[in-house]
Amino acid sequence: xxxxxxxxxxxxxxxxxxxxxxxxxxxxxxxxxxxxxxxxxxxxxxxxxxxxxxxxxxxxxxxxxxxxxxxxxxxxxxxxxxxxxxxxxxxxxxxxxxxxxxxxxxxxxxxxxxxxxxxxxxxxxxxxxxxxxxxxxxxxxxxxxxxxxxxxxxxxxxxxxxxxxxxxxxxxxxxxxxxxxxxxxxxxxxxxxxxxxxxxxxxxxxxxxxxxxxxxxxxxxxxxxxxxxxxxxxxxxxxxxxxxxxxxxxxxxxxxxxxxxxxxxxxxxxxxxxxxxxxxxxxxxxxxxxxxxxxxxxxxxxxxxxxxxxxxxxxxxxxxxxxxxxxxxxxxxxxxxxx
Amino acid sequence: xxxxxxxxxxxxxxxxxxxxxxxxxxxxxxxxxxxxxxxxxxxxxxxxxxxxxxxxxxxxxxxxxxxxxxxxxxxxxxxxxxxxxxxxxxxxxxxxxxxxxxxxxxxxxxxxxxxxxxxxxxxxxxxxxxxxxxxxxxxxxxxxxxxxxxxxxxxxxxxxxxxxxxxxxxxxxxxxxxxxxxxxxxxxxxxxxxxxxxxxxxxxxxxxxxxxxxxxxxxxxxxxx
Numbered sequence: 407x408x409x410x411x412x413x414x415x416x417x418x419x420x421x422x423x424x425x426x427x428x429x430x431x432x433x434x435x436x437x438x439x440x441x442x443x444x445x446x447x448x449x450x451x452x453x454x455x456x457x458x459x460x461x462x463x464x465x466x467x468x469x470x471x472x473x474x475x476x477x478x479x480x481x482x483x484x485x486x487x488x489x490x491x492x493x494x495x496x497x498x499x500x501x502x503x504x505x506x507x508x509x510x511x512x513x514x515x516x517x518x519x520x521x522x523x524x525x526x527x528x529x530x531x532x533x534x535x536x537x538x539x540x541x542x543x544x545x546x547x548x549x550x551x552x553x554x555x556x557x558x559x560x561x562x563x564x565x566x567x568x569x570x571x572x573x574x575x576x577x578x579x580x581x582x583x584x585x586x587x588x589x590x591x592x593x594x595x596x597x598x599x600x601x602x603x604x605x606x607x608x609x610x611x612x613x614x615x616x617x618x619x620x621x622x623x624x625x626x627x628x629x630x631x632x633x634x635x636x637x638x639x640x641x642x643x644x645x646x647x648x649x650x651x652x653x654x655x656x657x658x659x660x661x662x663x664x665x666x667x668x669x670x671x672x673x674x675x676x677x678x679x680x681x682x683x684x685x686x687x688x689x690x691x692x693x694x695x696x697x698x699x700x701x702x703x704x705x706x707x708x709x710x711x712x713x714x715x716x717x718x719x720x721x722x723x724x725x726x727x728x729x730x731x732x733x734x735x736x737x738x739x740x741x742x743x744x745x
Numbered sequence: 746x747x748x749x750x751x752x753x754x755x756x757x758x759x760x761x762x763x764x765x766x767x768x769x770x771x772x773x774x775x776x777x778x779x780x781x782x783x784x785x786x787x788x789x790x791x792x793x794x795x796x797x798x799x800x801x802x803x804x805x806x807x808x809x810x811x812x813x814x815x816x817x818x819x820x821x822x823x824x825x826x827x828x829x830x831x832x833x834x835x836x837x838x839x840x841x842x843x844x845x846x847x848x849x850x851x852x853x854x855x856x857x858x859x860x861x862x863x864x865x866x867x868x869x870x871x872x873x874x875x876x877x878x879x880x881x882x883x884x885x886x887x888x889x890x891x892x893x894x895x896x897x898x899x900x901x902x903x904x905x906x907x908x909x910x911x912x913x914x915x916x917x918x919x920x921x922x923x924x925x926x927x928x929x930x931x932x933x934x935x936x937x938x939x940x941x942x943x944x945x946x947x948x949x950x951x952x953x954x955x956x957x958x959x960x961x962x963x964x965x966x967x968x969x970x
Contacts, residue, residue: 481908512915513878513914513915514913514914514915515915516906516907516908516915517906517915534861534862537861537862538861541752615861639913640913644910646860646861646910647860647861648860648861671799
């Protein structure tokens with residue numbers, strides 16, 4: 407578990423940040439800032455690193471910082487790595503972003519008043535994940551202010567050691583996998599994960615906090631390079647629904663199963679509770695496996711895990727510090743589907 | 746006795762059923778207001794399906810009047826949409842009779858199910874008759890005086906600005922954390938049952954939440970038909 411956590415925490419995106427031309431008051435314009443941004447971090451947290459590059463050239467006024475990629479204002483509360491995985495079908499290195507210090511698009515983006523806004527949003531997500539995993543927010547609510555601050559600072563600094571120390575007070579649990587460990591979900595006793603050295607508590611609800619970002623690609627494209635750019639957030643479907651893991655004897659609940667469970671609207675048929683039969687078998691008339699949408703790309707923490715990977719592994723190893731698993735999916739829905 | 750006590754939450758399908766019951770009761774008992782409509786939330790726009798009845802309740806263009814003299818505001822019937830929000834322009838000015846002291850504000854309310862917390866959440870936004878959106882502080886100041894009081898005094902309710910789950914725009918949200926707790930208390934205290942008839946969930950929920958944003962509900966709605 408530790409290795410995977412290190413992999414996740416050390417992940418970083420090289421950014422090349424350009425000041426928007428309307429805010430350049432000097433000739434020649436300042437060169438772009440080159441910043442290495444932690445994947446698990448958030449863009450507004452980079453401001454102390456970025457500002458020195460541009461402060462001498464900004465027009466007078468109050469700073470209201472926002473970022474933009476190819477004209478799309480970026481949602482500041484989405485982790486940097488997720489934004490990159492979602493918006494760059496073909497990974498761009500360095501990732502060219504534009505920064506604005508004026509003209510905040512408040513009709514599109516919720517306000518961001520610096521680090522405090524990002525921290526508040528993070529703690530809220532942590533509470534939400536806590537609720538999903540444990541059925542209540544007690545773990546987070548019972549953390550002292552200084553513990554919460556310590557936890558937050560470990561995220562700001564991408565310091566895994568500090569995070570592990572702070573989060574030991576949070577019983578975030580790991581997902582038990584019947585297939586792997588043969589233990590039963592109904593047991594309420596806390597158990598150690600087989601093969602895991604750290605203390606893990608079985609998740610009480612059997613639910614996994616997941617945030618899915620779905621881009622429905624209507625056109626066909628061969629290479630990711632040819633993928634059309636995302637010019638509006640309306641083209642992305644954001645699914646913030648806990649994943650309920652259906653455990654079946656002898657069967658592994660895979661990443662693929664998870665996506666189908668989270669998007670019943672797309673994958674049409676609901677799973678039979680008894681787990682009879684194969685998921686791709688039609689349960690209703692009029693559709694076959696060919697009509698199923700095609701998953702063109704699935705990215706988590708910058709990697710493309712095999713769809714057969716057990717979801718328990720994915721969730722336990724690739725989650726973000728606030729305990730959510732962020733998944734970017736490009737899906738192609740067949741156009742000629744009858745209702 | 747295997748059934749554990751009700752935790753104050755409801756499932757997505759219970760929410761849909763409860764929303765329908767709520768909308769019907771509202772229409773019956775609150776004729777002065779426009780009706781709540783059910784908006785289907787199409788997760789992925791291209792692919793519509795009736796299999797998952799997912800949606801939210803919407804009540805829009807409710808006119809809330811606050812006089813500049815700071816008197817207690819009254820709610821009047823919302824007009825059909827004369828205002829095209831997409832263009833952020835108004836095609837009509839206030840429909841109230843010419844009282845210079847009166848400022849009309851228009852509110853949109855959406856009741857949306859939170860899958861994470863398993864409770865309804867109220868989202869709302871406000872704008873002036875000229876189309877300008879109101880900020881969070883302004884909204885708190887234009888709410889009727891007694892609802893502002895409820896907001897301040899209650900530890901259960903506070904408003905934050907967050908993104909609408911479906912519309913990609915900033916809206917105000919009445920925070921859900923704690924909803925399940927007070928719903929449980931409400932049912933135990935008032936209804937004296939351990940587990941409510943779920944269709945009544947939203948009616949009871951709204952009896953607490955409504956006054957916070959200036960929308961009372963008539964007593965008749967709380968009674969069984």
